[in-house]
Amino acid sequence: MGRDARPKKSLGASLHSRIKESRVLMVGAGGIGCELLKNLVLTGFGEIHLVDLDTIDLSNLNRQFLFGMQHIKKSKAIVARETAGKFNPNVKLEAHHANIKDPQFNVKWFKGFDLVFNALDNLDARKHVNRMCLAAYVPLIESGTTGYHGQVQVIKQGETECYDCNPKQVPKSFPVCTIRSTPSQPIHCIVWAKSYLFAEVFGTSEDSSTELDQGQNEENAQEIANLRREASELNSIREKMDSPDFAKCIFEKVFGRDIDRLLSMEDMWKSRKPPTPLDHAKVLEEASGIGPEVAREDQKTWCLAENYAVFADSVKRLSQRMLELKAKAKEGDAPPILSFDKDDEDTLDFVAAGANLRSHAFGIELKSKFDIKQMAGNIIPAIATTNAITAGLCVLQAFKVLRNDLQSGKMVFLAKNSDRAFNAEKLAPPNPECQVCGVARVSVEANIAVATLGDLIEKVVRTELGYGEDISVLTSQLLYDIDYDDNLDTPLKELGFEDETFVTIVDEEEGEGVVPRANLEIVVTHSEELADETITVPEKIEIPRKPKRSTAPEETTGEAIKHALEDNEDGGVAKKRKLNDGLTFIEDRPNKKRAVVPDADADLIVLEDDGAITID
């Protein structure tokens, strides 16, 4: 019996040959990715492309078995190809050490695949691939795990829900005043230590950090101004980095004087427990005799003196690194900075001790370094077993797709529940209100250096497609609406267009008996060959009208669903998802701005990425 004999027998000849002829793309070569690639190679998929930007880290090795110690810091995509490729010489493997959002991976490139697998770890890239697959009409198998939980979903334009049909949990952000002035939970102090203290002393300063919600109002404008001043004072302490008193300088400023200043704002503490400034001399004395090795006890909650010892020692280590970087820097180089990395012990020690010292001053519970690492680094637990199960389910769903049998495709949820390993549900149809897949699509070509926004709107949108006056045109920003026509004469390139750009047209026509068109997504591809402002439109298409809005159910419906859930805690993930579905109707009317831009900034708020499902 040859290598192929067994798979052929079990799968049946026709599916087996379809698998052999298929060309698939795998985005992400992490935990699920390693398993998936192994499965795809051994199942005999004809041609597999993998894309991953990451390099291999020690903490990957407990599950990403295509990598070994000798591969640390190398490209995941390239090493995965080398390791897995050996196991089936008949499979063509191509690896790209690149970002899937790079322009080379355009809609045309996606169209070259029969199937795409998402094995990603972040919301932003997932949403991107979802959109590309929808635009290219390529089926997508989306997957993710966290701890013992996992999820697999088949997505196809027009036939199933897409990744964005259900709103995703938005990462949490904190008001700047909570972080800087009135913390009440350990996480507030951890964010403070990481995004403020560390950034000001060793990294890039606050204005460029996005973890804080800078939204301000009249009321706290004064306080924000104070905080700005405080930050720049701290930033200037950097100059004393080569002084033996550097740790003392930082300590006395942030745990002494800054807290005294906060205390002086009596209004703030009328109904809150006021903080207590820390006395450097006293803490220093208590900490004498505590060696830096206490930092190794990462499961223990350190006392004040131990936190001080770790703080002082990590300041010493980080300053030393900065000074070495400075010494090496050439003239004209940007001043060196350090950035927080949960796996970089020096930075983690500084943040852990800094957060705990602040917690101490504010009477907040202290945390162990182990816990702080998880909270500061947005760590998602990950193990081999869940990845193996999830990747296996991805391939089984791929079989359905290759058989053109989406009817029996499934959305599968994995739970740690011992009564059943997982729940499978029929695939849901697209959400007609979804702003990502519920759009009409058309592709055009233009020379973006010459053609203007006015050309696009007049020639394509109005003349070819028959839109009226009242429309909005958006990319990641609003380009045009009836009250904003400043950009009409601007060439597309100057409006941020690239080789391939998605433009959304929203029909704003309103009135008695008028049903506006569904949103239209135009993919504008740049073409050097077009010498003038001509824009080529392939064929005339009919833009469907918006689906009739479902009338919002009375509020009690939402309540009733909630109760059903509360009373049935064993509902599992599946039920919860249904709950979300039910509640989406209650949301506001879709907002066109939110519609087009899957909030790109959201991902930068690092604390709690994408909630339930995240892979590694």
Added chain:
Amino acid sequence: MASTAPSGMPSSKEKKYDRQLRLWGADGQNKLEASHIALFGASAAGCEILKNLILPGIGRFTIIDDKKVEESDLGVNFFLDDDSVGKSRAERTAALLGELNPDVEGDYIEDSFSNLVATKPELFQPGWTPFTHIIVVSPFNTDDVLKLSPEIPTFLVHSIGSTAMLRISASTRCVVDTHPDTLIDLRLLNPWEELSAMVAEKTKDLGIAEKDGGMSDHEHGHVPYVLLLLKFLEDWKAAHGGNPPSTYAEKNAFKDMIRNSMRMDVPGGSEENYEEAIAAVLKNIRAAEISSHTKAVLEDPRCINPTPECETFWIIAHAVREFMNRDDQGAGLLPLSGGFPDMKAESSTYVALQNIYRSRARRDATFVHENAKAVLRKLGRDPELITLDEVSLFTKHANFVRRINYRTIAAEYNFPPDDFHKKAVTSALQSYNAEWNPSLIYDYVALRAWQEYYSKIGQLPGEDDNYLDSDIREQMRITAVDYLSSIGYQSNIDHRLDQMLQEIIRAGGSELHVIASLIGGIVAQEIVKVITSQYVPVNNTVIFDGIKSRTSVFEF
């Protein structure tokens, strides 16, 4: 003196295992590292299971297999390469799997399961065996697995075409750290003195407007919802003959009562703490109930009469039982978990309230600890054997502890079958419905027929092309029907059985890599649960259908 060497560097092992330590902690990891897993059958499924155990760092593994590597193995087993063809399958897979993790020691024995069971019984004897856990992957003879000791945790695995099955057998598992979704227990219907005192203090001006000397809007909007609920419960009870709201209608009326005292003329039109209180009514206004699992533990003879040799689990369970029975301790209630939710509150009030729950939990754990010491003394054991930490872990999970009595494999294969087995299979067959309850019970019946065919004939059904599939199917169908009548099932047999027989015969005993990989994940997950004594392992059979991506769990 200044050194840039990071003094806080954890060992590289901790770094490597960081992502899983967050699931099972150092204790779970130590237990993993102390295990020695035997794998009988270096099939694709077997190797995938081991892969998922070697990666997280078990201590040792031994692979037992007597076959030589064939070219067709390469198409399904990732842990064999071109150079392996013709060599010992045990040796080659042990070598390639061993490369996955230098911290794990690997070994192999080139021999068959049947032969070892017959010639080296000491390998399978509790007290003698070097193996802590045994995995046996099909094909195996039923008679051979019946010789395995029920004391050693054993995992029987089938992976045939699109179908896979796991059967777990082990001595009783006692799990404390079950990782329930929540440990929060507010005891709203059983407040104690300190809690009631805080309610009185923090809610005394609740109904008074600020202008009349009552609370400011800020204070009113920051009374923690737990205190609100306790306060309104007192009011409710006063008006209802001392009874708390119990029916759905009463709970709704209780919610209205809370809603009516919310201040509406505040920014946003409502108060978050009141909203939280209303949302918590259905879930939290209920009598402290003891879960059926905990009851099973407390009623177990091992709990009622612990012995000088028994596990500490039973001593602590006994101490908890005593705690509940004593009026000066639990007075009928389990020890408090101490779990406390987040809520809208001033941080100082929140911390004070949280401390009331925590000190109560600590008080309860200390009582249990004292009881446990007394039992140890009475049994002539070291009274310091059980630490307060161990007791606290138990009392924290008191309502979630599990005792799993695994049925033996012999009990499942008994002829004639025992009543438990008969009832389990018959009731699953009776409730089967292709539309709305498509459980995998017929897959089980088909796999039993497969197992019997192999054990009797020594050949995989469908493996030899000289036999017609239809003949084999007929033969297996007769076996299946015989089995069904042996358990007393005479009713109608669903078409699913024939479908399944056809499926597994068509596979001819061949594995499909993706199914092997998937069941490899499921089996390894259960083994990790059993080794670490954390989370609740399956009791005792899980079947997977790769065509519909479904699983069923049965106790046979």
